[in-house]
Every structure is written in structure tokens, then in C-alpha cells.
Amino acid sequence: REIKSELIEKAIAQFQTEGNVKSYGRYGNGHINDTFAVVFKEDVKEKRYILQRINHSIFKDPEKLMFNITQVTSFLKEEVKKLGGDEFREVVTVISTRNGNSFYSDSEGSFWRMYLFIEDASCFEQVDKPEDFYQSAVAFGRFQKLLSAFDASGLYEVIPDFHNTPLRYERFLQVVKEDKCNRAKEVKDEIEFFIKRKEDMECCKNYLDEGKLPLRVTHNDTKLNNVMIDNKTGKGLCVIDLDTVMPGLSLFDFGDSIRFGANTAAEDEKDLSKVSLDLDLFEQYVKGYLTGCEGSLTDTEISMLPHGAKTMTLECGMRFLTDYLEGDVYFRIHREEHNLDRCHTQMALVLDMEQKWNEMNEIVAKYR
Ligand code: ATP
Ligand code: MG
Ligand code: MG
16 A cells, blocks of 8 residues: 655644654554654654554544544543553553644545554564463453543444444344355354354343443454553553444453454364364453453453353354355455355354353452
């Protein structure tokens, strides 16, 4: 994605920064937005910023997205200050444009934003040691805790019905019925698998509707590389990449982290004997998340953590199967039956969770 330097420089000039631009260049390993690091020089002092061009084809309404981000980061900053922390390192800082906006839209219809660069911290691409996974759990738990008094209902649903599992289930049934690609007959067992677990899939959302689970701010992209780890202390410092911040359930963030982070195999592994829930990683995440949440979760939320993991895995597997039945129109595939392979790993992970259900609950009970 080549972007003309004039466009980048014009964008940089819109934001409230001091000094002169010394250099800029592509930065990081993000897959969604175009990210640049910009170095400013004022006398001898240098200061870095992150400039991002928002992926407009994924995020249709950048204005709403930026509203969510400014609301959430302002609130977080107040909370961090109360606790005597450093709001500029522990929370993403949105730099306003010179006319006081949180983003700039250029002549080509692209949207740009700028953040303060969080220095002396790193993002890791993959879990090399369980400690990293633990630290990301602490960071996301802390994020949840700091936002526990924030009214999430005031946020936009950037992706409407993202984890509305019952709605996704309805759509799944419809797609099975339509069977556009005539593939349903090959995947009868898979279809049955999800139908059999309908109640499991609907439980979280029903509890929310019945007021048994609280509406929370959710991050929705709780990957390891969306947490900055402090270079000196090795501790989770700041949650970044707030594009998908939305109202939802804490169980969604927790569950999705387990689904992709505690699986012993890749999401598209063909050898299903390699797929399992790593109970050590599960324990690390539970311990870290509950440490970070520091008593801000309700008893129901805590006791349903294993359920969150199972629901997210079921939902994801069902989405892969839905896409397979529709002819691979949503998830990009790199081989034939790629979506079916992905569906199979999620099913295998669910089966393993069912096997380990007691252990999962015992681990949660240990740290509650
Ligand atoms: P993803 O593929 O995870 O959705 P993305 O395209 O949305 O990524 P970000 O995660 O926001 O992009 O940023 C990409 C990378 O840039 C981060 O992984 C991190 O290394 C770096 N980065 C982002 N924001 C900051 C910041 N405020 N300070 C320092 N580095 C940052
Ligand atoms: Mg990211
Ligand atoms: Mg992102």
C-alpha cells in the first residue's frame, strides 16, 4: 500500500505537535492500518509520534471509532492519574488536530490520527514464554478494571453484533438451509456439532439481556502484540490498538484470548491431534486476568470464564463453517477447504475444553 509522501507530510502537519519533522517511516507489524513513526525535533530534544491512516474499508465510520477511543482514553487517564500512574505511558494519548479534532480526513477521503509514541516499551509478536502471556492478561485485566465505572452503553458498536452469538447462530441456520454451494451434505457432522451446542452458544448473550452479566467495555483484539511491555520492568504497561473497543462482555475478551492464545496448534492445523487447550497457558491467563481485574468482576463473570472461552471458540468455529457453506466470501482462504480446516480446529478445541471442563473450573476457583 504505497502512500504518496505529500499525503503523509500533509497529514503530519495537521496535528498539534511542536518542533520540526526530522524523519518518518513505516513502523510496526500491524495488519489493519498504515502505521508510521514520526520523529520531531525541537532544539536538541526529540519526540516521537505514531501516525496512522485508518483502514477505511474495514472501519466504515472512523468518526464513531475515534469517538469511542477518545472517550475511553480520557476516562482511563483520569483513573491512572488517581492511582498515581503515568497517563502518557499507561494509556494511549490521542493528539488533536490544530482545529481540535481527533482525526484528519484528507482530500482522498482517508482518515488519519496521531498518538504519542510510548517509549521504552515493546510489543511481542508471539508468545515465546508463558510470562508474556501472563503479562498481556494482567494488562487486559487492568484495562477492564480501570473502565469498570465507565458506562459502556455510551460507546458505538463499531462492528454491530460482533459477538451476538445467537444472531450468528440464526444466520448459520439460514445459510445451511440455503446451501448455495451445495456443500452442506459433506459437512453434516459439523453442522450437527454446532446445533447440539446451541444453548452453550446463547448463554452469555442471554445472561447479558437478563441483567445477570454486566455490560462492559471490550477491546476485541486482545492479541499479545496489542499490549506494550515495559522494557525495564518486563510488565504489561499499556493496551494499544483500540479500534474495536465496543460495549460487550468481559467474557468475550477473556474467551477470545484463550481461544487463540492457549491453543497448542495453529488455527488452520490439519493434524487435529495437535489441537488442544494448554492448561498451563490457561492458568497463566486466568491468574493474570484476575490479578489485573483486581476484584472488579462479578462472581458470575468469574465463574463463567471457562464458558466465555468455550463460547468464543464455538462462535468462531461456526463462523468458519458458515463461510465455508457460503463459498468462502468473508475469510480469506489460501487453499481449498481452508475454512473447513479452521472450523475443525475450533471444534477440536471445544471438544478438548469439554474434556478439561472440571480442571478449567478448578483453575478459576483457585484464583478467584
Ligand atoms: P493489528 O494488525 O494488530 O490490528 P493495527 O494495524 O491496528 O494492528 P496497531 O496495533 O495500532 O496497528 O499498531 C501497529 C504497531 O505499531 C503496534 O503493534 C506497535 O508496535 C506500534 N504502536 C502502535 N501504537 C503505538 C504507540 N502509541 N507507541 C508505540 N508504538 C505503537
Ligand atoms: Mg495491533
Ligand atoms: Mg488493530
